[in-house]
Amino acid sequence: MTNERIHNFNAGPAALPPEVLRQAAFELENYNGTGMSIMEHSHRGESYEHVHHEAIATTKRLLGISDAYEVLLLQGGASLQFAMVPYNLLPPDQKANYILTGAWSEKAKKEADHLGKTYSGASGEDNNYKRIPDFEAIETTVDDAYIHVTSNNTIYGTAWQDFTRMAEWKAPVIADMSSDIFSRSLPVENFDLIYAGAQKNIGPSGVTLVIISKTLLEKTKAIAQDVPTILRYSTHAEKASLYNTPPTFAVYMLKNTLQWIEANGGLQAMETRNREKAALLYNAIDESDGFYRGHAHPSSRSNMNVTFKLPTEELTRLFLEEAKERQFSGLNGHRSVGGCRASIYNAVSLESCEALRNFMVSFQQKHR
Incomplete structure (x- = not known):
């Protein structure tokens, strides 16, 4: 045992900024002079709603997100997104294209296989996922329901180096960015939906960030008519991510971590x-x-x-x-x-x- 901070190289849940931890410790019992912890506040109350909307606003500032997108704060991690994406975006008469670059992209495709038709336009499996497929070798079609990529592969230590040419793809582009979002500059406009569990770069486990274009969001309404209400992106967009009780402390930590990134x-x-x-x-x-x-x-x-x-x-x-x-x-x-x-x-x-x-x-x- 030690009383000192150690060198934390865990893959997730991962290191949090010491400044953010100290702020949370200082405010834990009495948030902003309210006499209660943020964990005790109603998610319908003014104190929490300020935290909630500031987390969304800071996300938009840092990433330069335009009004063409909605930012959602959900639960269930990337693993739930593996299902929500096909539930909302994969109609019976189309196939989803999964670019396989590691275990998490495999898991995402496997989940979609339960819900519709998929195929893989490229895979690094034959080289044990040592490299990202060359862009010219990736097969896509205008008829793809969507094209799914995993931007960073935690198990194998690989990452897409450049997102520029994804703008050439004619189908919606979906990205799991759980392990590298907010670690580098990002052309959000080249993607139609981005999702990320917070527990690598932007907070503790418990909250999942989703960035979805309003055009794609509108398309989900027709595809997801028979999907359970809580699994529809439109449900959460219409309720400002307050359809059900959010993970309030995780959102608070997300806000503070994003503001730490901004301040640095x-x-x-x-x-x-x-x-x-x-x-x-x-x-x-x-x-x-x-x-x-x-x-x-x-x-x-x-x-x-x-x-x-x-x-x-x-x-x-x-x-x-x-x-x-x-x-x-x-x-x-x-x-x-x-x-x-x-x-x-x-x-x-x-x-x-x-x-x-x-x-x-x-x-x-x-x-x-």
């Missing part, structure tokens, strides 16, 4: 900082003469999840044991791929990444 330079500053953090770890891998072997192809590397393996399972086990002794948390690779993974979301400090880089170098020197 916005998305451009986050992107610059995240590139610098990732470079420290990737350089340690590239300069190790093969002692550390990165999973992701250099052209597809994620700035959020750095995945790598050591020469043997024994060395991997020893690396993780010594890392834990040095107050590094969350470096185990996902059980499906093994090895190690450092998740370096927005709130992970440059100092923590420097400490991990130094540990990697010293461990290699001791065991090469």
Whole structure:
């Protein structure tokens, strides 16, 4: 046990900014002089409604979202969105196109398979998801109900590097951005629907951000007529995401974390900082003469999840044991791929990444 903050590289729920945690601790029992915690306020009351609408307004400011989109605050994580997307957007006479880049895109497609027809216009499975498919190799048609992508792949440590050419696709573009939203600049206008669980970059688990174009929202009304009320995007848009009781504390933390991003330079500053953090770890891998072997192809590397393996399972086990002794948390690779993974979301400090880089170098020197 320790009374000090450790180096938190967990994949999610993940690190939160210390300033945000301190603010929450200060306001926990008495929010804004109301004599109650924000968790105790009615979601129909003025205090919570201010928090709720400010979370939405800050989202719009940071991402430059135009009035052509609605911002929704939902529950159920990305896993519920795997079902809500086809429920609302996949009619019986069309197919949905899932670009497979890892386990989460596979899960999204599998859920849609229960509800309609799907196919995969490209997949990285044949190379063990080491790289994002080349854009020219991706098959799409104007008849696709939608095209679904996963922008960052936490398990394999890969990410789409550029969203520009997605504007060329003729069908609605849907993106699961759970693990990299607000980590870099984002052309929202190239997407018709974006969804993201908050627990990586923008808050604790419990709230899910959805950004949906009003044009697509209108289209869902015809497709989702027989869908349960709470699973329709239109239900939540019409009620300003207050159709049912929202996860009030998670929304409060979302608001505070977004305002922390805004106060620290916005998305451009986050992107610059995240590139610098990732470079420290990737350089340690590239300069190790093969002692550390990165999973992701250099052209597809994620700035959020750095995945790598050591020469043997024994060395991997020893690396993780010594890392834990040095107050590094969350470096185990996902059980499906093994090895190690450092998740370096927005709130992970440059100092923590420097400490991990130094540990990697010293461990290699001791065991090469």
